[in-house]
Amino acid sequence: MNNTHLHLVVNHLPIIFPVVGIILLVIGIFTKTEVSKRNSYFIFILGALASIAAMATGEGAEEGVENLPGVAESLIETHEEAAELFAGLSYILGGISTVALFASFRNYIFSKIMPFTVVLFALATLFFAQKAGTTGGEIRHTEISSTGTSQIIGEDIKKESNHHDKE
Structure with missing residues (x-):
């Protein structure tokens, strides 16, 4: 299993964990x-840990796909930026959830507002999770990217035109 495959295995977890966590919360x-x-707090913490794994495998995945035909460097850079922002927010969500979990066990007064704080931050984090996921998918799934589709179609038209010119 190479880094690209490993990244594909773990990269969905940081998105799935917050969804499940929000529902449970x-x-x-x-x-x-x-x-x-x-x-739910524990699930958000797991999501932050999964973000560490996704980020750790991301660079290797980039090296594995950057020279493949039809892969645009700009799409990789866009995904990398979105993933870094989402990962940072995921780490913060994990940290807030750790505080909320501790406050819940200790029955601190502020533990009453923590579920609302966590769910709002988790929803904001999920917005950026969607951006990271979509930009990652656009790297190899041109059907979800108008830019990627038009680039590949444009390349195919050029190839076909050059093929006809040679005949």
């Missing part, structure tokens, strides 16, 4: 179940 808020809230 909202359930915990409405049912006033501390166990659900604590489990």
Whole structure:
């Protein structure tokens, strides 16, 4: 298994964990179940750890695909920037969740507002998760990128035109 494959295996986890965490946290808020809230905090922490893994494999994945036909360096750079921002927010979400988890166990007064703080920050983080995921997908899935599709179609038209000129 190379770094590109490993990146593809782990890169969805930092996006999936916050989605699951938000669902569980909202359930915990409405049912006033501390166990659900604590489990969601733990899931956000796992998401931050998964972001570390995704970022650690990203550079190797870049080296593995940057010379493939149809892969634009600009798409890789756009994804890298989006992923760095999302990872940073994911780390902060993990940190806030760690504080919320500790406050919940210690029954601190501010633990009552922590679920709302965490869910709002998690929703904001998910916005950037979508950007990182979409820009990553555009690198090899030209069907979701109008830019990538037009670049490849343009290259195909040039190749076909050159082929007809040779005949």
